[in-house]
Amino acid sequence: MNLQDRAGLENLKKHPITIKEGVEYNVRMTFRVNHSIISVVKRAGMTVDKMEQMLGSYGPHPKGEAYTKNFDTEESPSGMLARSGTYQVRSRVVDDDGEVFADWEWSFKLGKDW
Known part of the structure; x- marks a missing residue:
């Protein structure tokens, strides 16, 4: 995801990417800032x-x-x-003071196959 490409980000929000269920994955971020990242995943209005x-x-x-930065490995849900x-x-x-440097929304769905 290129955070400078607003049209591309809007497309990711409307057209979810497919992630294979039950696989291990990790998030990698390339950056020129030194702050923290927070991701909140919600489904059907509930935080999962x-x-x-x-x-x-x-x-x-x-x-x-x-x-x-490579973040910790996670496992995608399955079933x-x-x-x-x-x-x-x-x-x-x-950052630690609450200043937001980037804020974007996107979507994904899980699939048996890619």
Whole structure:
């Protein structure tokens, strides 16, 4: 997801990506800021998962190069009930003072196959 591509982000919100059920995955973020990320996953109006992970503190990178952070490995839900709907996700990048640097919504669904 390119956070600078607003049209692409709007498309991800309306057209969910498909994730295979029961597989291990992790989120990777490339960034030039040093704050925390919060993702809240909701389904049918209920929060089904909340993940908050710290990016840490990073000094200026030589030549303005970006850092890459791999977050903890998770396992996607499986089963017919997990596949029965679309998951709405709101992801945010905020600092310790509550200043929001990025805030976007996207969606995914689970499938037996890709």
